[in-house]
Amino acid sequence: MRQTWRWFGPKDLASIDDVIQTGAAGIVSALHHLPNGVVWSAEEVATRHAEIGARKDGTASGLTWDVVESLPVSEDIKKQKGDWRAHIENYKISLRHIAESGLEVVCYNFMPVLDWTRTNLRWDLPNGGSCMRFDINDFAAFDIHVLGRHGAGADYSNAIADEAGRRFSAMDDGQKKTLTRNVTMGLPGSSDSMSLDDVRGHLAEYDGISRDRLRANFVDFLEAVVPTAEDLGVRLCCHPDDPPFSLLGLPRVMSSEDDYRFILQAVDSAANGMTLCTGSLGVRPDNDLPGMMERLGDKVHFLHLRNVRRDSGDIMGSFFESEHLGGDVDMVAVIAAVVREERRRRKAGRADHTIPMRPDHGQDILDDLGRRSQPGYPTIGRMKGLAELRGVINVLEHAQLGLN
Structure with missing residues (x-):
């Protein structure tokens, strides 16, 4: 090699x-x-x-x-x-x-x-380091409740959808913004200022x-x-x-x-x-x-x-x-x-x-x-x-x- x-x-x-x-x-x-x-x-x-x-x-x-x-x-x-x-x-x-x-x-x-998708770009590890992580419950919280994609709930099991709802309810505005930024990092031309309407526009094209x-x-x-x-x-x-x-x-x-x-x-x-x-x-x-x-x-x-x-x-x-x-x-x-x-x-x-x-x-x-x-x-x-x-x-x- x-x-x-x-x-x-x-x-x-x-x-x-x-x-x-x-x-x-x-x-x-x-x-x-x-x-x-x-x-x-x-x-x-x-x-x-x-x-x-x-x-x-x-x-x-x-x-x-x-x-x-x-x-x-x-x-x-x-x-x-x-x-x-x-x-x-x-x-x-x-x-x-x-x-x-x-x-x-x-x-x-x-x-x-999406070129790639993660929900946490710097997830804390037990050894003091960090790594990227994808959490399906956090992603579902973004998809169903933050983005509000029509029909999103049907794409997840009842257990994931329920947990996503609980997590969303516990998030403050800063946490919602961070989750949105992390998920959209894989979108073309993404940045901290990308709006949810921009994301919806990308999806509508498909x-x-x-x-x-x-x-x-x-x-x-x-x-x-x-x-x-x-x-x-x-x-x-x-x-x-x-x-x-x-x-x-x-x-x-x-x-x-x-x-x-x-x-x-x-x-x-x-x-x-x-x-x-x-x-x-x-x-x-x-x-x-x-x-x-x-x-x-x-x-x-x-x-x-x-x-x-x-x-x-x-x-x-x-x-x-x-x-x-x-x-x-x-x-x-x-x-x-x-x-x-x-x-x-x-x-x-x-x-x-x-x-x-x-x-x-x-x-x-x-x-x-x-x-x-x-x-x-x-x-x-x-x-x-x-x-x-x-x-x-x-x-x-x-x-x-x-x-x-």
């Missing part, structure tokens, strides 16, 4: 100099300052390469931009409304500029409206778009862009839904192994692959992560390795982001499956036999607690996770264990 690190650009609190000290070999980044749907120019792509390649003092960093995460799919494309056809053409032009710069792996997602319709739109998108990716030697890899179940009445189409199998078979190409995110997929107890790596590993182009601890065995339940080796996902078994897949690729002579991975998310510990970094992306917590994962990888790749 090639060990990489997600970097959000020059404004990231973790500098390129910091990343060097983590031991990561490559960078996962994107042009986050550009609006969704516009062309990534060759000049903008080159600038990001240069920023990654230099230390603060101007000397070479030794790091390379290895994975694009992400080249966003616009909401217009997902809904097939507005300028969606022009956005697809822009997407293909961006892929060309990305490929011409030497990049081969492009991660993206097809989540409607009125009449069923899960089957969204899935069909996804296939249309892939049929349009995958041939371009094939010609360019680019491997597209879709990130799963986070969390992997429907929220706010929105359809989800990338939450399970069956979802991935459908999409990978619908447009069968080496350029159409998956990002195996053990954290997102691990939220559902019915997702077998080591088995998914074994069965779909041929199309896994990128790995997000993080862990979660579930509160229950419910498909739609609460969870928090645990230590990388300390959650409900059997991370050692997942990594062992990756090592076996890389061995198969080497024997087959595949040029992409080494799969890029990054330590996804992390707990805020030590100096992270005062930095207030991008939620889920503390420097020390991720470095700890990378060190733990690196130890497992080194052991499983050891020749004497017979996995190579």
Whole structure:
């Protein structure tokens, strides 16, 4: 596995100099300052390469931009409304500029409206650290009582709806505002000033778009862009839904192994692959992560390795982001499956036999607690996770264990 690190650009609190000290070999980044749907120019792509390649003092960093995460799919494309056809053409032009710069792996997602959802961005841990948490009861309190979405109560069990009502009744205005801010952090263009009417407007855009319709739109998108990716030697890899179940009445189409199998078979190409995110997929107890790596590993182009601890065995339940080796996902078994897949690729002579991975998310510990970094992306917590994962990888790749 090639060990990489997600970097959000020059404004990231973790500098390129910091990343060097983590031991990561490559960078996962994107042009986050550009609006969704516009062309990534060759000049903008080159600038990001240069920023990654230099230390603060101007000397070479030794790091390379290895994975694009992400080249966003616009909401217009997902809904097939507005300028969606022009956005697809822009997407293909961006892929060309990305490929011409030497990049081969492009991660993206097809989540409607919400890129990710948590109810607490800094949940206190017993050890004094903090992490991100999704609480289904708090989310239901937001959905049913704060947002007031029509018919929301029917989307939850009676027990959850009742508990949501009790929690809402106990909230003061500040707590309601904080919950709203946390939930809407995953909305495009979200900020502390986003109104509830803004949220309702986003949701209204999906009125009449069923899960089957969204899935069909996804296939249309892939049929349009995958041939371009094939010609360019680019491997597209879709990130799963986070969390992997429907929220706010929105359809989800990338939450399970069956979802991935459908999409990978619908447009069968080496350029159409998956990002195996053990954290997102691990939220559902019915997702077998080591088995998914074994069965779909041929199309896994990128790995997000993080862990979660579930509160229950419910498909739609609460969870928090645990230590990388300390959650409900059997991370050692997942990594062992990756090592076996890389061995198969080497024997087959595949040029992409080494799969890029990054330590996804992390707990805020030590100096992270005062930095207030991008939620889920503390420097020390991720470095700890990378060190733990690196130890497992080194052991499983050891020749004497017979996995190579």
